[in-house]
Amino acid sequence: MSRSLQELADRSVSEEEPAVARDEDDSEPSDVEFELDGEPEKDETEEELEHLVFGDSVGFREGLQKFRQGEQKEEEETLVGTGLEGLDDADLFFTDVGPSTQNGHALATTSDDEDDTLRSRHAAAWQDSDDERMLVSLASVLRLRKLRRTEAEDVVNGREYAKRLRRQFEMLNPTPEWAQQAIQQPALKKRRLSENAGSEDDVSDDDMDMDVPSIAPLSKLLQDAESLVRQSGPGAGKKRKLRPEVIDIQRTKDIAGIQPSAITSLSFHPQFPLLLSSGPSSTLYLHHIAPSPPAPTPNPLLTSMHIRGTPLSTTAFHPTDGRIFFSARRRYFHIWDLNSGRVEKITRVYGQQQEQRTMERFKLSPDGLYMALLGSAKKGGGVINILSASSLQWVSQARIESRGGIADFCWWRDSKGLCVAGKSGEISEWSVKEQRGTARWQDEGAVGTTTIALGGQHEFVKSTIGTDRWIATGSSSGIVNIYDRRAWLALPSDQPVPLQPKPTRVLDQLTTPTSHLAFSPDGQLLAMASKWKRDALRLVHLPSCTVFKNWPTSSTPLGRITGVALAGGELVGGGDIHSVLAVANEQGKIRLWEVR
Numbered sequence: 121m122s123r124s125l126q127e128l129a130d131r132s133v134s135e136e137e138p139a140v141a142r143d144e145d146d147s148e149p150s151d152v153e154f155e156l157d158g159e160p161e162k163d164e165t166e167e168e169l170e171h172l173v174f175g176d177s178v179g180f181r182e183g184l185q186k187f188r189q190g191e192q193k194e195e196e197e198t199l200v201g202t203g204l205e206g207l208d209d210a211d212l213f214f215t216d217v218g219p220s221t222q223n224g225h226a227l228a229t230t231s232d233d234e235d236d237t238l239r240s241r242h243a244a245a246w247q248d249s250d251d252e253r254m255l256v257s258l259a260s261v262l263r264l265r266k267l268r269r270t271e272a273e274d275v276v277n278g279r280e281y282a283k284r285l286r287r288q289f290e291m292l293n294p295t296p297e298w299a300q301q302a303i304q305q306p307a308l309k310k311r312r313l314s315e316n317a318g319s320e321d322d323v324s325d326d327d328m329d330m331d332v333p334s335i336a337p338l339s340k341l342l343q344d345a346e347s348l349v350r351q352s353g354p355g356a357g358k359k360r361k362l363r364p365e366v367i368d369i370q371r372t373k374d375i376a377g378i379q380p381s382a383i384t385s386l387s388f389h390p391q392f393p394l395l396l397s398s399g400p401s402s403t404l405y406l407h408h409i410a411p412s413p414p415a416p417t418p419n420p421l422l423t424s425m426h427i428r429g430t431p432l433s434t435t436a437f438h439p440t441d442g443r444i445f446f447s448a449r450r451r452y453f454h455i456w457d458l459n460s461g462r463v464e465k466i467t468r469v470y471g472q473q474q475e476q477r478t479m480e481r482f483k484l485s486p487d488g489l490y491m492a493l494l495g496s497a498k499k500g501g502g503v504i505n506i507l508s509a510s511s512l513q514w515v516s517q518a519r520i521e522s523r524g525g526i527a528d529f530c531w532w533r534d535s536k537g538l539c540v541a542g543k544s545g546e547i548s549e550w551s552v553k554e555q556r557g558t559a560r561w562q563d564e565g566a567v568g569t570t571t572i573a574l575g576g577q578h579e580f581v582k583s584t585i586g587t588d589r590w591i592a593t594g595s596s597s598g599i600v601n602i603y604d605r606r607a608w609l610a611l612p613s614d615q616p617v618p619l620q621p622k623p624t625r626v627l628d629q630l631t632t633p634t635s636h637l638a639f640s641p642d643g644q645l646l647a648m649a650s651k652w653k654r655d656a657l658r659l660v661h662l663p664s665c666t667v668f669k670n671w672p673t674s675s676t677p678l679g680r681i682t683g684v685a686l687a688g689g690e691l692v693g694g695g696d697i698h699s700v701l702a703v704a705n706e707q708g709k710i711r712l713w714e715v716r
Contacts, residue, residue: 254278360698362644364661367668368716369701373418375407375710383704385435386683390486390641393691394422395702396444397683397710400431404446404456409692409700409712419712425456433480438509440488449480455512469493469514475503484509485535490552492538494526502526504540506552518550518557527569532586533577539586541572541593549585549617558584559617565626568596570634576643576662578606584616590643590662594634600627600648602665625665629658636684640699645715647701649681657681657703679705689714 162170171179258264259274267284268274276284381401388395393409403426407419435446447453452467469476472495481494488509495503501521508515520526522542529540537551537558545566549559563569576589583605591603601623608617632652639646646660655678659668672678683704689697692714701713 248278251278251282254281256281362661362698362715364664364666365668366670367659367661369659369671369713370716372712372714374712375419375702376417376421379403379405379708379710381431381708382682382706383708383710384682385432386685386702386704386710387436388685388687388691388700388702389437390439391691393687394437395419395685395710396435396437397704398432398435398446399682399708401708402427402430402432402448404432404435404444406444407710409687427454434482436482436484438484438488439486445482445484445491447479447482449478451477451479453479453482466512469505469507472505472514472517475517476505483529483531485531486533487535489535490515490531492529492531494529501542504529504538504550516552516555518548520546520548520550520557522546522548528572530572530574532574533588534586537586539572539574539591541569543569545569545595547572547591547593551584559615560619561617562620563593563595563601564620564623565599565601566593566595567599568633570594570596571637573637573639573646575639575646578609580606580609583609584613590639590646592637592639592646592648594630594637594648596633598628598630598632598634598650600630600634600637601625602627602646602660602662604663627658627660627665627667629667630656632656636681638684638686640686640715641688642699645686645699647684647686649684649703651680651682651706654678654680657684659701677711678703679707679709682706683710 255275255277256264257275258268267281267288375395375397379397379399379401380403381399383397383399385398386396388409395407395409396404397407398404403424405424406422408422409419430448430450432446433448435444437444442458444456444458445453446456452465455464455466456462457464466479475495476493477496479493483492484490485492491507491509491512493505493507495505495517501519502525504518504520504526506515506517507513518538518540520540520542522544524543527541527543529538531538536553537549540548540550541563542548545563547561547563548557550556551558571594573592574586574588574590575592577587578589580587585605585608589604589606591605593601593603602625603621604624607624608621611617627648630648630650632650634648635651636649637646644662646662648658648660650656655672655676657672657678659671660666661668681703683702685702687700687702689695689699692700696716698715701715702710703713704710
């Protein structure tokens with residue numbers, strides 16, 4: 121049944137004939153027009169608009185052909201007469217590999233050994249030898265292809281790879297404005313300290329960094345004393361006396377900045393208002409003390425010097441010329457001439473090398489003729505080598521007998537001798553002219569003597585123990601004894617000091633070992649301090665030998681004191697200023713006070 125129905129359907133379809141329209145005068149059939157889904161027939165206007173908007177394949181091919189013909193014609197006109205008509209496109213270009221100059225034009229070339237990236241001025245602390253043997257492929261890694269100089273370049277060594285990475289980083293990250301200003305400033309100069317530097321103790325100490333203002337400006341300042349010392353006010357030149365018990369002291373502007381380490385050496389210039397400071401940071405600082413107008417900046421920094429790997433122990437001005445002596449725990453010391461900027465290195469004391477293993481502690485005589493160096497301790501005593509401050513040649517040697525060695529020493533005011541304190545309390549008076557000891561006495565109640573200082577002046581100039589009036593000794597218990605040496609002048613010359621003299625005053629305000637004793641230039645003021653306890657400093661009035669009660673107070677910012685120095689008020693203007701007190705602490709700060 122189903123098969124017959126299918127056959128009838130097929131037959132009906134094959135018998136149908138399409139409708140054909142014929143022209144009356146033409147027997148051939150015309151184009152067949154169908155009407156699909158009832159859409160209207162497109163007229164010529166619509167077909168033209170569709171052609172303009174969407175185009176057709178014939179128009180596209182014609183336009184492409186015309187474009188190719190025009191481009192080829194333009195290229196031929198450009199290359200006519202240049203000799204480049206037959207070259208391939210790849211041969212018409214080159215790769216820029218860096219700037220160079222040829223015929224006044226910049227071309228790109230860079231030597232493999234040339235590294236124009238920013239590098240530290242100090243040598244690298246460590247270099248990897250594998251950098252030269254390591255190979256890096258730039259073409260195989262997509263993100264490294266930008267480091268290539270040419271398209272064919274591929275493998276470079278590790279050193280070249282690091283150099284190109286630095287250059288690429290500098291291209292992507294321009295140098296900031298603050299860094300450009302720092303680069304434009306003059307670089308620190310390097311100066312060789314000595315041509316024949318030692319090998320075992322130098323440890324890269326031969327190089328020295330010095331600020332540029334350290335030569336010419338200081339030379340001018342030292343030659344013109346009026347540029348440093350202000351005009352003295354009324355009353356200058358008169359001997360002004362301090363009142364006992366109560367002191368008129370005012371804090372002034374601190375030294376600007378904080379030094380990178382504790383300040384272990386602090387001293388004033390005897391003639392100019394200059395303050396010298398140093399410490400284990402291997403840097404020496406020189407400040408101009410001008411705490412008030414007309415100075416535009418209070419206490420400005422004049423210059424500084426850094427010596428690598430040399431933690432400075434002692435620094436001192438030469439009393440009569442423009443030299444600075446400084447040393448560390450080394451077998452040598454340096455001399456810096458401020459007038460010329462020259463630095464000299466003294467590496468040995470001839471004939472005394474075994475007894476002078478370190479030059480960390482020294483003191484210059486007040487007249488500037490001698491330099492005393494504390495030598496190595498001997499069993500039951502110690503030695504002090506005396507050098508000429510001008511020729512730096514050995515002059516003599518003081519041998520002191522004392523259990524434990526030498527604790528401290530200081531020069532007489534007239535520079536004719538030394539006062540040496542042993543650690544067990546024995547005090548020896550030693551004459552440079554006679555090259556022998558003139559007296560020996562015992563400090564009363566001394567338990568581990570730590571420091572000694574001389575100050576003031578008496579009128580008797582023919583003394584065999586100098587012209588200093590006061591002598592102060594400090595001990596590990598904090599006790600400070602003050603002796604009046606004028607009371608000893610009536611004794612015979614063969615025994616100028618009693619064997620066990622009685623101190624004029626015993627001060628027990630300090631409870632920890634005494635580390636610093638400093639007299640004012642006129643001998644009316646004594647500063648005593650201990651670095652083992654915070655705010656452990658007291659001022660003593662002379663000749664009454666009484667401690668001032670009103671200063672320091674609980675709010676005085678002293679800290680742990682590591683340096684104390686006193687200067688006369690005439691250096692900073694005179695007038696009603698008696699003296700200037702400088703106190704340094706382990707935080708690297710220096711604070712100043714004026715004693716009225």
